[in-house]
Amino acid sequence: MRVLGISGSPHHRGNTELLLTEALKGAASKGAEVETIFLSQLNIAPCQHCDACFEAGKCRINDDMQMVYRELKAADRIILASPIHFMGVTAQAKAMIDRCQALWARKYKLNLPPLGNLRPRKGLFISVGGRSVDNLFEPTLATVKALFSSLDIEYSGKLVFSGIDDKGAITKHTDALKKAYLAGQKLVED
Numbered sequence: 001m002r003v004l005g006i007s008g009s010p011h012h013r014g015n016t017e018l019l020l021t022e023a024l025k026g027a028a029s030k031g032a033e034v035e036t037i038f039l040s041q042l043n044i045a046p047c048q049h050c051d052a053c054f055e056a057g058k059c060r061i062n063d064d065m066q067m068v069y070r071e072l073k074a075a076d077r078i079i080l081a082s083p084i085h086f087m088g089v090t091a092q093a094k095a096m097i098d099r100c101q102a103l104w105a106r107k108y109k110l111n112l113p114p115l116g117n118l119r120p121r122k123g124l125f126i127s128v129g130g131r132s133v134d135n136l137f138e139p140t141l142a143t144v145k146a147l148f149s150s151l152d153i154e155y156s157g158k159l160v161f162s163g164i165d166d167k168g169a170i171t172k173h174t175d176a177l178k179k180a181y182l183a184g185q186k187l188v189e190d
């Protein structure tokens with residue numbers, strides 16, 4: 001069981017990363033092999049909508065996204081973690097998501113498994129947002145569910161916290177880190 005955590009936050013050791021780290025610790029405690037990708041450290045260009053992937057079944061842009069494709073393919077469980085930026089995922093996460101158009105093309109244009117094999121995959125979404133408003137995570141959740149569905153990753157749930165704004169504020173939340181640890185355990189047990 002290989003679990004891939006993807007952090008879309010530009011903050012190193014920020015709220016998102018702290019939650020993701022705990023979730024991966026939980027997964028590892030159940031024997032999973034875990035890997036983390038920090039998108040802000042990578043060079044991932046936005047999708048150019050050139051449609052080359054419609055025929056090639058892969059993206060022609062040769063940047064760090066090629067490594068992300070390989071990691072997605074190797075994973076059994078995916079944890080996508082991004083804070084809310086203007087009601088959506090961060091630009092770092094959105095660039096990665098849009099580049100999954102090449103995987104969408106494999107599925108819907110070429111009738112191929114999007115990730116190259118039919119391994120059953122499940123995905124968890126982790127997020128934090130500074131504001132405390134209703135439906136804070138709804139637009140982002142729609143994006144994440146669209147991504148998971150396109151990649152044949154079964155959506156297994158979310159762990160989200162509103163009203164978390166200052167860097168590291170999540171550590172002051174009563175049981176957020178504990179919940180993340182348990183969510184990581186549950187993800188590999190499901």
Ligand SMILES: Cc1cc2nc3c(=O)[nH]c(=O)nc-3n(C[C@H](O)[C@H](O)[C@H](O)COP(=O)(O)O)c2cc1C
Pocket residue numbers: 009010011014015016017083084085086087088128129130131132136164165166167168
């Ligand atoms: C560019 C930008 C846009 C943001 N937009 C929102 C927003 O729309 N709603 C919200 O609740 N918080 C918003 N925030 C606040 C972050 O979601 C919040 O500070 C979060 O805790 C950051 O998590 P991190 O430390 O993991 O990066 C925004 C922050 C930035 C920098």
